[in-house]
Amino acid sequence: MLKSKTFVKKTRSGGVLKVVREHYLRDDIWCGSEVCTECKQDSTVLQRDACIESSLCPYPHYLVPDTNVVLHQIDVLEDPVIRNVIILQTVLQEVRHRSAPVYKRLKDIIHEQGRHFYTFTNEHHRETFIEREPGESANDQNDRAIRVAVKWYSQHLKTPESGPDGLKVVLLTNDQGNKLKAEETGVVVYKFDEYIKSLIGNPELVDCLALSNDDKNEITSSKVLFPEHLPLSKVQAGIKSGSFLQGTFRASRDNYLEATVFVQGEGEDSTEVLIQGLQNLNRAVHQDVVAVQLLPKNQWVAPSSVVLQDDGAAKDDNVDEDEEEKVLTGALTETARRATGKVVGIIKRNWRPFCGMLNVSQIKESTRHLFTPADRRIPRIRIETRQASTLAGQRIMVAIDGWPKDSRYPNGHFVRSLGAAGEKDTEEEVLLLEHDVPHQAFSQAVLSFLPKMPWSITPEDMAQRQDLRHLTVCSVDPPGCTDIDDALHCRELENGKLEVGVHIADVSHFIRPGNALDKEAANRGTTVYLCGKRIDMVPELLSSNLCSLRSNVERFAFSCIWEMNHKAEILKTRFTKSVINSKASLTYAEAQMRIDDANKNDDITESLRGLNKLAKILKKKRIENGALTLSSLEVRFHMDSETHDPIDLQTKELMETNSMVEEFMLLANISVAQKIYEEFPESALLRKHPAPPPSNYDILIKAAKSKNVMIHTDSAKALADSLDGAKVDGFQYFNTLLRILATRCMMPAVYFCSGMDSDFHHYGLASPIYTHFTSPIRRYADIIVHRLLAVAISADGTYPDLMDKHKQSALCNNLNYRHKMSQYAQRSSVAFHTQLFFKTRGILNEKGFVLFVRKNAIIVLIPKFGLEGTVFFDSKDKASPNLVFDEEGPTLKVEQHTFHIFDQVKVTISLDDSNIQHQKIRMALIEPVIPGVSVPAPEAEPQAKKRKLDR
């Protein structure tokens, strides 16, 4: 049966278009229930015995949530207790339209087989299809569609033998009007919270309930604390006319009454608007997109330098906020004033579930408690829970439901508990969540696209690939590496030239464009390495087995093979899909030993020597070209094999073989970049590293000057040369320190699509073009590059998204974001393990160097641990010493002593765990001795040493 759906829509150019879609109704859509005998379905999803212990519905029942229930109560629906749910197509489509994250979560639940969620395509079912009636709004139509479907279900499932206690279908809605109408038609309907509260066996679910609109009113007093937000249409009009500015709200870390709104202007021209005071902040939360209105110039203020944290007991909503804000108004110098504004409307909320801890209310029986997020930029959230005593001391997740204008705090609900605070697993979970690293187990949909085991290479595969199994290929990686994505070989050809091959795991063979596995990998973007833990981008079967180029197994590879002369000049470049059989998986140290051991002369060692020789020439050439050798301290923890606690830490050592592998990876990346750019000038995925603006180098130049060393920063080459020449007698570490500083001056390297940008230069590598090709197991960018290259050499087909520069560019944005977040997560993980390490060590004193000088502190680097810490000279409880800061040096004079950059100091290191959410390493000065500032050398040190020996 054919119906048509008609609607009018506005086109981008302002025209009005009538759209008519054909809509086919069918009579072969089955109900999905085990009970049903009429439907000719192959398999059923909904169980016969659908029992959840509920005092409202003692009979077996299926649940049908309406759209708003799904949107707002997805946290509850995700609970495994909720089973046998019918998700109507109407609901699914509207959820998809309204919130992509909720839609994804819902789809994940539906895919989970144990949950018995069934999608019923009611809009294509002959009996449940409805047409829009005159005067009916789209929402009303959807509500009616849901009611009609529920009605149909309840009649459909009614069998002659089912009595009053037979299977029923229950509609869950929070809409009073909808509920009444449903009752009129004789459908069993409950409000969602009513139903959840009736679940006898699972009282804890009640805490997960998001507050619905009518509940919110009872919590708060009637006093209006905040100005009303303007409606979106007015906001948009205001932005168009220029009276409002649109920007991202960034709360201040140090002062909860202050924030900036970052307004993206045309090109480089971006401004920041300062927002101060509770009223002006007007319920905006960090990362929201907001509209701000500038205040008249005479009300502009300067950013306050006070650190202000919103702590203590829950403030009454009636509290006079003037009291809180008094602290803000300091002395105002004309120059310090900045553009100041107030938030008038919220364009897009960017709320996510936040990690943090509960402040249990002092009132014993109270069920309302405040929640303090781990991120200081997020305001405290009021939640309702009956399990406060169990949740105290745990890290929990809370989602914000709303922020009414008469409430001091946003209202939220408990999502789940992550575990006891301070424990390793809990903290790891927290840092993954806070850095938005997707780390759930791969869903069934994703896993379904993995190749079936046992997997073997078929003759068809062989026919499409070059057989390179006879070559002496080997891989060199850090110890313990299981995702080996590169292997190398080098051999002498008959013509006296050298053949060098870089073989990269052929991940794109297993991950086909557009399937769930591909989408998941594209979303994850990168594998995240934490201390002692790896969050894979692709399932383990691929990352550690089928793709990993392990020794003595046949693996698919994408090979880049050069013919070179002995001067390491490339004569020919060739790319091919291949099959290889690695002869050895070596660590850097093992490879180094083989090269150094004059007695070894086997094929592998010869190959390594050849590679090493070429690598040295390549590196020399690269450095002559002006590539930078920068430095940052990386630490490695020695982990206890059972407790996984760090026992010892050391800075990573670099061997010749490290740079050998690196050289060939760079070469492969550059060769591939050239090739794909040549083939696809519009849609090649490349990586660039912009040159930093000259002002970035100020600190480096000043610091070097203080030691009478000149640094030239006109070009990468000049910088590299002057860094090489920078030496101070008797100060061995100086060069490394300079390089560390230089690293901090750099801009981050980013992925981009060649059709969207004109500047391709990679500053750090001094290469005109660069991309990532060599680590497809752990980086999604490489998979795309593989696909492009495969198309370029006609080894594989293309697909539309690959050539779409806008889609490519959107992908790059995600990859850059994921890459950045993974680095932050990595750093936090190191920081956390450092804390764990110092927890067991007690107080240590160590030598360090001043890395930066600030107004009230110095930042000290401890080379032994690669640890950076701040020594504050002012504190809340003590009178601060006389501090004189000179920006030109920069130097800081504390009482009589002047600190310069690179000064050597001695500090004590200890763990400050006074705040369980924010443990940190505390450093205090021992040497130079400044009376009243430095602390005496602690005696705890020998004790700690002894403990170390005990182990």
Add this chain to the structure above:
Amino acid sequence: MATVQVSEAEKVYILHGIRDDLRVDGRGCEDYRHMEVETDVVSNTDGSAKVTLGHTAVLVGIKAEIGKPRPMVANEGYLEFFVDCSANATPEFEGRGGEELGTELSNTLYKVFNNQHSLDLKSLCISPGEHCWVLYVDVLLLQCDGNLYDSISVAIKAALFITKIPRVHISSDEEGGKEIELSDDPYDCMRLDVENVPCIVTLCKIGHRHVVDATLQEKACSVASLIISVTHKGIITCSRKVGRGSLDPESICEMIETGKRVGKALHPPLMKLLQQEESLGKKRQKVGFLG
């Protein structure tokens, strides 16, 4: 234009019949053939109608789009006509064969509607000088069996009657920037007042008399026709002479009088029919093109 070969004897027969007010198919001189009208036949137009008259079949589709008003009449919308002579209708239209006729027909339609009475063009204005509705009237000839003008005009009237233009309103901010907003209810539509839309009556001079709704055979006997467009009040909005021959002034007056009378009588049953059809609503069985 589609033509048929008629022998001299046949011509004489037809001529003599008409002289006695009896035509070959039994009609009188002022009678139309059987006419069928169906509206809303093409779902992706804003209004459409199909008319068959004898074996002549025309389809009219109307699309409303937002455009800029003409500079001289800033507060009015306008109509655009396009006549497509499909090769379905007759093989002569194949290639560019129908182009000339199409242009002639659409030029006539422009003239017919070029007045203040036929349609309230002001109702098509959205915001003066900036936005207005432009109605694109697309006529498709499906089959030619004489009297194209009359059937096209009836089809246009029927299509305009059923045309539903989405209701829009202009929201303006304090700065004077204007934004067109669209209602999300597909039933929220504007209808046109078609009462004054004229119908065309073609009068064919055959011998000393003239006939309405001439068949192809009759047409072959005539040297000239007069087309006049008449509103329901009997106001003539346009008249044209087509054909090679000439008409004497006396017979022109006579023909205009007949045209007025026939035209006036054409409107009420048409309107009644259209209203009846609409009142059936969704229950109406659609006939479409296969009926």
